[in-house]
Amino acid sequence: MIDFHLTKALHTAAGPRTLDVALTLAPGELMALSGPSGAGKTTLLRMLAGLTRPDSGFLRVEGQLWYDQASRQWLPPQRRSLGFVFQDYALFPNMTVRENLAFAASDQPGAAPLVSELLELLELTELAGRRPAVLSGGQQQRVALARALARRPRLLLLDEPLSALDLPTRLRLQQALGEVHRQFGLTTVLISHDPAEIARLADRVVELDLGQVRRVGPPIAPAAPATLVGRVLAVLPGGQLRVQLPGGAEIEVSGTAGVGEEIALTVVYH
Amino acid sequence: MLRQAQHDGILQSLNVPPDYWQTLRLTLALASCTTVLLLLLGLPLAYALAHSRSRLRPLAEAVVSLPLVLPPTVIGFYLLLAFSDSTALGRFLIEKLGLSLNFSFPGILVGSLVYSLPFMVQPLQAGFQQLPRSLTEAAYTLGKSRLTTLWRVLLPNMKPALLNGAVLTFAHTLGEFGVVLMIGGNLPGRTRVASIAIYDEVQSLQYDQANAYAGTLLAVAFAILVGLYWFSKKDAAHLS
Numbered sequence: 001m002i003d004f005h006l007t008k009a010l011h012t013a014a015g016p017r018t019l020d021v022a023l024t025l026a027p028g029e030l031m032a033l034s035g036p037s038g039a040g041k042t043t044l045l046r047m048l049a050g051l052t053r054p055d056s057g058f059l060r061v062e063g064q065l066w067y068d069q070a071s072r073q074w075l076p077p078q079r080r081s082l083g084f085v086f087q088d089y090a091l092f093p094n095m096t097v098r099e100n101l102a103f104a105a106s107d108q109p110g111a112a113p114l115v116s117e118l119l120e121l122l123e124l125t126e127l128a129g130r131r132p133a134v135l136s137g138g139q140q141q142r143v144a145l146a147r148a149l150a151r152r153p154r155l156l157l158l159d160e161p162l163s164a165l166d167l168p169t170r171l172r173l174q175q176a177l178g179e180v181h182r183q184f185g186l187t188t189v190l191i192s193h194d195p196a197e198i199a200r201l202a203d204r205v206v207e208l209d210l211g212q213v214r215r216v217g218p219p220i221a222p223a224a225p226a227t228l229v230g231r232v233l234a235v236l237p238g239g240q241l242r243v244q245l246p247g248g249a250e251i252e253v254s255g256t257a258g259v260g261e262e263i264a265l266t267v268v269y270h
Numbered sequence: 271m272l273r274q275a276q277h278d279g280i281l282q283s284l285n286v287p288p289d290y291w292q293t294l295r296l297t298l299a300l301a302s303c304t305t306v307l308l309l310l311l312g313l314p315l316a317y318a319l320a321h322s323r324s325r326l327r328p329l330a331e332a333v334v335s336l337p338l339v340l341p342p343t344v345i346g347f348y349l350l351l352a353f354s355d356s357t358a359l360g361r362f363l364i365e366k367l368g369l370s371l372n373f374s375f376p377g378i379l380v381g382s383l384v385y386s387l388p389f390m391v392q393p394l395q396a397g398f399q400q401l402p403r404s405l406t407e408a409a410y411t412l413g414k415s416r417l418t419t420l421w422r423v424l425l426p427n428m429k430p431a432l433l434n435g436a437v438l439t440f441a442h443t444l445g446e447f448g449v450v451l452m453i454g455g456n457l458p459g460r461t462r463v464a465s466i467a468i469y470d471e472v473q474s475l476q477y478d479q480a481n482a483y484a485g486t487l488l489a490v491a492f493a494i495l496v497g498l499y500w501f502s503k504k505d506a507a508h509l510s
Contacts, residue, residue, distance in 0.1 A: 049411055050410075050411075051407050051410070051411070076410070077407070077410040077411050078410055078411075078413045078414065078415065079413075080411075082411060083411070084407075084408065084411040086404045086407070086408060088402065088404055090402065090404035090405055090407070090408035091408075092405065092408075092409075092422075092423050092427070093427055094423070094426035094427050103412070103414075103422065104412040107413055147408075147412070148411075150412070151412055151413055
């Protein structure tokens with residue numbers, strides 16, 4: 001369990017405000033942080049990670065005090081069991097994909113098998129020898145996620161990890177993220193602006209505005225059409241496509257695409 | 271052997287001065303020692319300046335950059351005073367540490383360190399500042415210490431800045447004149463570097479001999495810069 005009450009002075013466009021958030025996270029929960037820019041989402045995430053010092057409050061993770069203003073306790077980020085995925089990925093340009101993961105895992109027992117397992121899990125095995133500069137955005141994001149897991153963290157923090165990606169890539173990575181979250185038994189905090197993404201992944205959403213919590217509760221499924229990615233199995237006569245959906249089900253739709261291509265499907269709820 | 275003989279023959283026909291090699295060796299030794307020592311001193315200094323949020327930072331930056339704008343003779347003059355037994359520092363160096371720095375190689379080395387300091391620190395500081403803060407933070411969240419982060423993440427990603435600092439320091443020290451002349455004088459084999467030898471030869475109207483030194487310095491400086499730009503281009507191509 002993670003519980004905290006953290007405050008920090010914010011400099012927003014609307015003038016100085018105080019970020020003041022108290023929350024409790026259940027083990028294994030995936031919580032989304034949402035809100036306009038300047039609301040304090042990234043600052044809150046950075047305070048959880050120990051990258052930004054709060055002005056006051058406390059942060060307790062599974063009984064261990066990571067920060068407590070009253071007793072002057074402060075655990076530096078190095079000693080917090082967490083994984084952090086940065087908005088700009090922050091991959092080390094001088095290392096290959098495998099080296100990025102190996103560097104992250106180097107303090108762990110059984111580092112080499114763990115690295116191979118993570119490469120496999122996030123479909124990076126074939127890219128293991130490449131450097132980050134030659135990877136696409138989606139590939140870099142998978143490396144960033146794999147690297148954040150290489151320390152076997154209990155807490156995973158993601159700062160708008162998918163916002164810069166195109167829709168099919170984003171949907172695939174949402175799936176990967178959901179799987180990783182379950183498989184590693186993580187408690188996850190995710191910053192996201194995308195209601196569909198939040199609805200798909202999060203157990204709970206916290207909406208922040210100008211440093212204050214506006215709403216805490218279950219995610220609201222968006223009224224907007226949802227989108228799936230399917231793989232074209234065959235092109236049928238008459239311009240119909242046979243498409244396989246992520247669950248394995250097959251449907252027929254009209255459109256133009258080649259066999260084996262991935263296409264985005266918009267599902268309208270009635 | 272034959273090639274060496276031919277080589278010497280060519281140099282003799284160029285009217286090479288008698289202590290040409292000795293002077294050149296001393297010049298290169300001074301430039302090399304200055305570069306290595308400034309790398310070791312400049313890295314922590316540049317790191318501290320790049321990450322400092324102190325209000326005194328502009329003051330520290332001004333002190334580091336001062337040798338860029340001061341006449342070298344001014345630096346040399348004050349160092350000469352500081353090393354002499356007329357000041358407390360000089361007496362401390364001479365009496366307590368047995369270091370008589372004026373007119374000695376260690377003395378001109380200290381002078382070079384001061385004189386070339388900005389040429390090392392400024393590229394390194396810019397190198398540190400150009401790296402995204404998130405690289406450091408990512409290493410911290412992966413449990414890495416500051417030193418590990420510096421060694422494994424920061425330095426390998428600022429190789430052009432390291433190379434720039436080292437090369438500029440080396441080349442700049444090769445051309446040093448005023449500071450060395452003030453502190454070191456013109457003692458063959460001890461403090462007489464190539465740029466001073468040029469001046470000395472010209473003073474005694476030995477233009478050929480001055481030319482031997484001047485041509486060598488020109489060629490070395492040009493070769494160093496070509497090497498630097500060639501390497502930078504290769505490195506840029508490698509990263510893109």
